[in-house]
Every structure is written in C-alpha cells, then in structure tokens.
Amino acid sequence: MGDSSIYIGYLRVTAISAIGLLLYYIVDFWLKNKSLAKESTYTIQEKADTVIMADIFEAINRGDGSFMPLFMTTDSFFVNKIKELCSKINDTELEVCALIKLGLTTKEIAIATNSTYKAIESIKYRVRKKLNLDSGINLMLFFNEI
Numbered sequence: 001m002g003d004s005s006i007y008i009g010y011l012r013v014t015a016i017s018a019i020g021l022l023l024y025y026i027v028d029f030w031l032k033n034k035s036l037a038k039e040s041t042y043t044i045q046e047k048a049d050t051v052i053m054a055d056i057f058e059a060i061n062r063g064d065g066s067f068m069p070l071f072m073t074t075d076s077f078f079v080n081k082i083k084e085l086c087s088k089i090n091d092t093e094l095e096v097c098a099l100i101k102l103g104l105t106t107k108e109i110a111i112a113t114n115s116t117y118k119a120i121e122s123i124k125y126r127v128r129k130k131l132n133l134d135s136g137i138n139l140m141l142f143f144n145e146i
Contacts, residue, residue: 101143
C-alpha cells in the first residue's frame, strides 16, 4: 500500500504538471496568433494605402482629371477643411492644394497639371491670400497640419 500511494502521488503531480504545461502552451499559442492577426491587419491596411497612393500618383501622371475623386476617397476631411476655411476656393486651387499636400513641388505640379511654373506660383499666391497666410508659411507644412 505504501508504494502504490507514492506511485499515485507521482502520477497526480505528473498529471497536474502536464495539464499546467498544456494550458501554458495553449495560452502562449493564442496570444501569439492574436498579435499576428493584429500585425496582418495593419499590413493589409498599409498595403491598401500604398495601392491607393500608387493609383493617385498614376492618375496625376495621366492628367485625365481622375486625380481629385481618388484623392477625395483617401482624404475627404482635408478637402472639406480647406473648403470650410475658404469657401471661395475654386476647383483648380483645391487641386493644387491637394497636390501640395501630397508633397509635390511647384515644378512637379506644373508638369502634372500641364501648367506653367508661373501659373502654379500664382495659384499658390491666391490660395495664401484666401487663407490669410503669410508668404513665409510653407503650404505643405500648413496642409499637413490640417
């Protein structure tokens, strides 16, 4: 009887240890998969954003007028905020504002819109006046803060 009770005690300790290890590995596996699921969600979102940005720049290069609708799908808040700040802004000025927000230089905007450098400078000047901004304010930085 003495040996069998020791043997049963060892079996109980071993069973409890095995169950504890099993629970540990189940929880560890669950936590790792949960974090992987979050990472894959972010990765999918980043890929979608990259695809949309690639579509936007492709539309800019085509110059067929499909740029603004694509831009509106990604950043309608910006467009609405600009219209709220300046209700008298026209579509051409709004398009230039969006291109500035995307980080294009004046020369790149002129090429993308089939305009001259001077025409884009003039539009930027009018936008600054309509938004009551000093000439020293960087429009790209201002638009990125919106």
